[in-house]
Amino acid sequence: MAWRVLRKKGTSASFLNAFLSTHSKDATHVIYGSFGQILDSDVLPRVAANASVLSNNLTIRSFHASRNMLTWRRKREDAPGLKAPRKEKHVRRETRTQAPVETPYVPPRQKPSAKSFHDKTVEIFEGMTILELAKRTGASIGSLQEIMKNVGEKVDSEFDPISVDVAELVAMEVGVNARRLHSDEGAVLQPRAPVVTVMGHVDHGKTSLLDALRQTSVAAKEAGGITQHLGAFVVDMPSGASITFLDTPGHAAFSAMRARGAAVTDIVVLVVAADDGVMPQTLEAISHAKAANVPIVVAINKCDKPSADPQRVRIQLGSEGLPLEDLGGDVQVVEVSATSKIGLDKLEEALLLQAEMMDLKARIDGPAQAYVVEARVDRGKGPLATAIVKSGTLLCGQHIVVGAAWGRIRTIRDMVGRATESGQPAMPVEIEGLKGVPMAGDDVTVVGSEERARMLSAGRKKKLEKDRLHKASEMTTDIPDASEEVPKRVELPIIIKADVQGTVQAVTDAVRSMNNAQVFVNVIHVGVGPISESDIDLAEACGACIVGFNIRNPPTAITHAANQANIKICLHRVIYHLLEEIGKYIIDKAPGTFETKVAGEAEVLSIFELKGRSKSKGPDIKIAGCRVVDGRFIKSSTMRLLRSGEIVFEGSCASLKREQQDVEAVSKGNECGLVIQDCDDFQVGDIIQCLEQVNKKPKFVSTVGGAVRIEC
Ligand SMILES: Nc1nc2c(ncn2[C@@H]2O[C@H](COP(=O)(O)OP(=O)(O)OP(=O)(O)O)[C@@H](O)[C@H]2O)c(=O)[nH]1
Numbered sequence: 150m151a152w153r154v155l156r157k158k159g160t161s162a163s164f165l166n167a168f169l170s171t172h173s174k175d176a177t178h179v180i181y182g183s184f185g186q187i188l189d190s191d192v193l194p195r196v197a198a199n200a201s202v203l204s205n206n207l208t209i210r211s212f213h214a215s216r217n218m219l220t221w222r223r224k225r226e227d228a229p230g231l232k233a234p235r236k237e238k239h240v241r242r243e244t245r246t247q248a249p250v251e252t253p254y255v256p257p258r259q260k261p262s263a264k265s266f267h268d269k270t271v272e273i274f275e276g277m278t279i280l281e282l283a284k285r286t287g288a289s290i291g292s293l294q295e296i297m298k299n300v301g302e303k304v305d306s307e308f309d310p311i312s313v314d315v316a317e318l319v320a321m322e323v324g325v326n327a328r329r330l331h332s333d334e335g336a337v338l339q340p341r342a343p344v345v346t347v348m349g350h351v352d353h354g355k356t357s358l359l360d361a362l363r364q365t366s367v368a369a370k371e372a373g374g375i376t377q378h379l380g381a382f383v384v385d386m387p388s389g390a391s392i393t394f395l396d397t398p399g400h401a402a403f404s405a406m407r408a409r410g411a412a413v414t415d416i417v418v419l420v421v422a423a424d425d426g427v428m429p430q431t432l433e434a435i436s437h438a439k440a441a442n443v444p445i446v447v448a449i450n451k452c453d454k455p456s457a458d459p460q461r462v463r464i465q466l467g468s469e470g471l472p473l474e475d476l477g478g479d480v481q482v483v484e485v486s487a488t489s490k491i492g493l494d495k496l497e498e499a500l501l502l503q504a505e506m507m508d509l510k511a512r513i514d515g516p517a518q519a520y521v522v523e524a525r526v527d528r529g530k531g532p533l534a535t536a537i538v539k540s541g542t543l544l545c546g547q548h549i550v551v552g553a554a555w556g557r558i559r560t561i562r563d564m565v566g567r568a569t570e571s572g573q574p575a576m577p578v579e580i581e582g583l584k585g586v587p588m589a590g591d592d593v594t595v596v597g598s599e600e601r602a603r604m605l606s607a608g609r610k611k612k613l614e615k616d617r618l619h620k621a622s623e624m625t626t627d628i629p630d631a632s633e634e635v636p637k638r639v640e641l642p643i644i645i646k647a648d649v650q651g652t653v654q655a656v657t658d659a660v661r662s663m664n665n666a667q668v669f670v671n672v673i674h675v676g677v678g679p680i681s682e683s684d685i686d687l688a689e690a691c692g693a694c695i696v697g698f699n700i701r702n703p704p705t706a707i708t709h710a711a712n713q714a715n716i717k718i719c720l721h722r723v724i725y726h727l728l729e730e731i732g733k734y735i736i737d738k739a740p741g742t743f744e745t746k747v748a749g750e751a752e753v754l755s756i757f758e759l760k761g762r763s764k765s766k767g768p769d770i771k772i773a774g775c776r777v778v779d780g781r782f783i784k785s786s787t788m789r790l791l792r793s794g795e796i797v798f799e800g801s802c803a804s805l806k807r808e809q810q811d812v813e814a815v816s817k818g819n820e821c822g823l824v825i826q827d828c829d830d831f832q833v834g835d836i837i838q839c840l841e842q843v844n845k846k847p848k849f850v851s852t853v854g855g856a857v858r859i860e861c
Pocket residue numbers: 349350351352353354355356357358398399400450451452453454485486487488489
């Protein structure tokens with residue numbers, strides 16, 4: 150009898166399913182686990198039912214309590230040599246396949262804090278029960294049933310399965326994020342093309358490499374050197390295999406987009422210039438790939454250059470912890486030249502080899518699962534989303550929800566803009582028919598009806614708005630206490646418009662990164678497309694400035710309206726110029742911090758005394774006869790008296806004269822008579838400093854990689 154002990158913490162039904170799908174159907178598996186640890190009690194019957202498809206001899210034994218729950222006695226029979234648990238305080242249950250398991254649900258005693266609720270993400274799946282959802286969200290069964298009633302869903306018992314769409318709606322309604330678990334159980338999986346992203350430091354040749362690879366694309370040749378239609382293209386190999394490349398912009402401001410790019414990517418091509426070596430964004434790209442658990446293939450580019458030193462790049466990458474193949478690791482390295490088109494075939498081969506090792510397969514039948522890599526608005530066609538199909542088949546006419554947008558697919562286009570009936574795994578497609586513009590990284594969910602699509606989209610919009618308000622309130626509570634000597638933080642409302650959704654996000658992230666202790670940059674509205682009348686209205690109402698990236702100049706009427714309302718519009722096509730201008734604007738709005746600076750220094754050469762003629766005419770006044778040895782003396786400033794380097798007195802200037810005349814300022818090299826309010830302690834040789842209050846404004850700082858921030 151084959152048996153397994155599964156007690157990997159945090160694993161769940163999906164883990165068990167994966168286990169069962171990879172183990173022999175004929176063997177008898179005895180699976181030990183714990184409720185709430187491996188197998189949730191209410192999932193168990195379903196899992197067991199699914200599992201029985203795979204193995205008729207499956208036995209699941211699961212127990213209450215935590216790690217100690219494995220029944221020692223039972224284990225000793227099956228697995229001699231395992232250590233005894235500390236206590237045998239447990240309830241043992243044994244379940245034959247499909248036998249129902251009942252565990253009373255105890256609602257949590259404490260309601261999670263608002264913050265934890267907003268940050269929480271729960272996994273949901275088709276056919277889960279209300280009981281399961283209650284456990285994951287931490288909300289009570291009653292409240293979930295109430296929500297279901299409100300959204301017009303039929304509410305049965307807490308053990309009845311609900312659809313994944315309803316589960317998501319309910320989860321969002323209680324304020325948590327929902328992540329859909331997709332199961333390809335029982336489906337026929339077919340090999341699919343790898344999806345590859347090219348990453349690397351600025352100017353290391355990503356665009357050139359993509360261009361060179363694109364030229365090898367059959368479709369590109371067919372279309373006679375097409376201008377690229379999508380943010381992705383497919384290269385067909387002579388062997389019949391193909392590779393899907395994603396285009397990602399290089400500037401650091403787009404790191405969020407790149408992070409999303411990596412999330413839909415199977416392989417990352419890390420471009421490192423052979424002459425320049427490893428740079429900050431090279432390391433950033435490695436981090437993104439590692440975070441997304443995506444394997445890397447290194448392309449050492451610009452190998453045609455006389456200054457190229459590929460070996461140095463290898464050593465640098467090795468010392469950054471990248472296990473290169475040449476050094477005994479599994480990361481392939483290919484030397485290429487994008488401009489001389491050297492080594493491109495080797496790079497493609499390396500990518501196919503990597504893909505082969507990964508055994509990339511996908512389900513072709515059934516509803517598609519896809520990810521948006523880019524979205525924009527076309528004047529004639531309306532919102533367009535470029536997506537990569539991950540599994541299933543996307544069909545024209547289907548109702549979809551993409552992020553918070555929804556629609557019915559009117560047209561699907563391929564990478565060269567040809568209309569096609571469907572989209573299959575690893576295929577980049579353009580989807581027309583959405584009612585709104587989704588965001589890069591959003592998933593495309595196929596739903597059964599328009600009603601469902603509308604409902605899910607409305608739910609997601611509501612959740613996004615809730616999260617936005619929550620974040621804004623968190624940020625405003627960061628405003629420093631007025632009792633501290635920190636300037637009051639001013640709010641700077643901003644509206645962001647850009648050409649495509651991905652850029653909107655990138656610009657928004659970059660603008661937000663300039664938030665600082667003195668200025669709260671509040672992005673109140675973002676959108677794709679040119680500046681509209683409603684943007685002007687909103688800006689006027691909120692006192693906002695409008696930032697436009699890569700968009701057309703607004704019509705004269707809009708510019709005129711903006712001028713009339715005194716609205717600042719900041720338009721650019723180069724991201725760095727845009728950020729620089731916004732940075733200056735933010736600095737301009739920042740109250741700054743006042744610092745004391747020595748504006749001038751004078752030496753006391755002689756002392757004069759002006760006698761008060763009577764008591765009523767005031768006391769005697771001491772006048773210091775000085776020479777300004779450095780800087781300038783200004784009458785309105787504070788004066789500081791120093792003797793042997795020690796401060797003896799500090800006070801305002803009562804009189805500043807030059808040759809018997811009252812003056813406002815005296816500059817370096819000149820002599821003057823100076824009276825400090827309430828000071829009669831001058832000595833020859835003393836130093837007097839003129840103190841000035843300077844408003845120190847924050848500074849705009851940009852890094853080599855292009856990231857910017859404001860330093861206070
Ligand atoms: N000699 C040589 N020059 C190259 C090669 N690849 C790119 N270049 C040059 O390097 C410069 C930068 O190339 P890009 O392709 O724009 O670099 P990038 O990494 O896409 O730059 P960003 O998009 O700004 O991050 C250009 O002047 C290219 O002509 C190469 O293989 N050999």
